[in-house]
Amino acid sequence: MSIRLVIFSALDATLLDHRTYSYRAALPALKKVKKRGIPVVLCTSKTRAETEAVAGRLGLQHPFIVENGGAIFIPEDYFPESIYRSAGLRTFKKDNYRVIQFGTPYRRLRLALKMMARKIARKLIGFGDLGAREIAAVTGLGRKEAELASRREYDEPFFLENSPEFVLVQGPGQQSKRKDKEIKEIEVIHKAQGREITHGQRLGIEGSGERGKLFRNMQKVARSQGLRITAGGRFFHLTGNNDKGRAVRVLKKLYRLNLGKIITIGLGDSENDWPMLRAVDLPVLVARPDGFNLTLPEAGAKLLRTSRSGPEGWAEAVDFLLILHESANRETRNRPTRKTKGGNHG
Ligand SMILES: [Mg+2]
Incomplete structure (x- = not known):
């Protein structure tokens, strides 16, 4: 069985253009992602009201993380009820969401x-x-x-x-x-x-x-x-003492309990995205429109940097990672065949 991908994405200057707030350049890549059933979790400093509006326009019905990890809003029937208990999480119901709260009022x-x-x-x-x-x-x-x-x-x-x-x-x-x-x-x-x-x-x-x-x-x-x-x-x-990383780690846990093994991608451009980028398997630093390069401590060699900024950079990285993932999945599927041939590797 192929390993599922989960994408965590910042909004401003990442999925949305820094100047125009347009996501048009990311739409073809986003379409591929949706077609493959890969969840896109918006992880932003925006409010719940703003994030809901953007998610609505993008046609995303996945959990989202608001106000720099202040809270996770999960559509009510997204995960089975029992998963929250298994994860040892306190949640509350608000409107049509399960809310996990980390922030300070x-x-x-x-x-x-x-x-x-x-x-x-x-x-x-x-x-x-x-x-x-x-x-x-x-x-x-x-x-x-x-x-x-x-x-x-x-x-x-x-x-x-x-x-x-x-x-x-x-x-x-x-x-x-x-x-x-x-x-x-x-x-x-x-x-x-x-x-x-x-x-x-x-x-x-x-x-x-x-x-x-x-x-x-x-x-x-x-x-x-x-x-x-x-x-x-x-x-x-x-x-408060919350950041995007803590919320991402909690959601990763819920996805893992629900889907089994997953590979997580994170896309961001700013300092407040570092905790999120550190919490994922495949961190992507989307280029800043001003060309100012952030130095990311502890991000390590696995950090992928895009050459383009905003939604164009988002699409560039996602397209690339989808191809990598698919070829890795093909390898996995082919592996048993190789095994039956046996002995080839000495
Ligand atoms: Mg940003």
């Missing part, structure tokens, strides 16, 4: 963000400070998508003073005074600037410079409260 994260701003003596703006229009402006999302993005449960995206996003919205408390026209202007400026400003370079977290120090300082404050900060493709994220 959003209200606590909001309080912690305010405290952090005081401790590091910097202005920080989180999504909770912004209206849907402003979220649209800083993310480039449409109004409706921005509204879905504001429904946070386990992860607060934020940015620092003097960042391009900060300049765009100019601080919390202003939104009520802002007129629609002004916000419209922000959107236009934002589009003109382009959102391809580099990830690591812009966030500046790797250097020994001021921003590097600031990032480490923020991490220290977060850790003192049992929380953590990661850098996504666009924003910093304040979360």
Whole structure:
């Protein structure tokens, strides 16, 4: 019997284009994946509301991991009930899902963000400070998508003073005074600037410079409260002690109990994807649109890097791995025949 594949995939700048949020370039590869019955588990920093919308458009009816590993949402009858017990997992029912929760409630994260701003003596703006229009402006999302993005449960995206996003919205408390026209202007400026400003370079977290120090300082404050900060493709994220990797490992366990032996593929582009990439058998680092190459500690030689970015890179890697997997399966099927020939290998 052939070994089943399971794909875990980030969204922003991976399955979705960083700038346009389009997945069109990935569709042919995604079609092949669906035809083979390979589950695609979306593993994202997006909210449940956003992820549901994307999964719906992609026609995916598989579990998904939201808000940087804050929770796993599993369609209700996806796995047999007994599997959760065998895995020793606590779940609860919500709408048509089985939910496995790892994250810290959003209200606590909001309080912690305010405290952090005081401790590091910097202005920080989180999504909770912004209206849907402003979220649209800083993310480039449409109004409706921005509204879905504001429904946070386990992860607060934020940015620092003097960042391009900060300049765009100019601080919390202003939104009520802002007129629609002004916000419209922000959107236009934002589009003109382009959102391809580099990830690591812009966030500046790797250097020994001021921003590097600031990032480490923020991490220290977060850790003192049992929380953590990661850098996504666009924003910093304040979360509880959860990450994509932990959620991926739990889902892997459930798939293994349900399907037997599996091979897992993971695709991501950002620092917050590292835990996910470390948790899978075949990690794929999708190239950044800005050409900025992340250095991944402990990813090892097995890490596959795509030459293209976003959904094109996604398709490139998935096509390649499907071919590899199929040829490996053919080998497996042919093996007994070889065995009966016997003796060939001495
Ligand atoms: Mg990403």
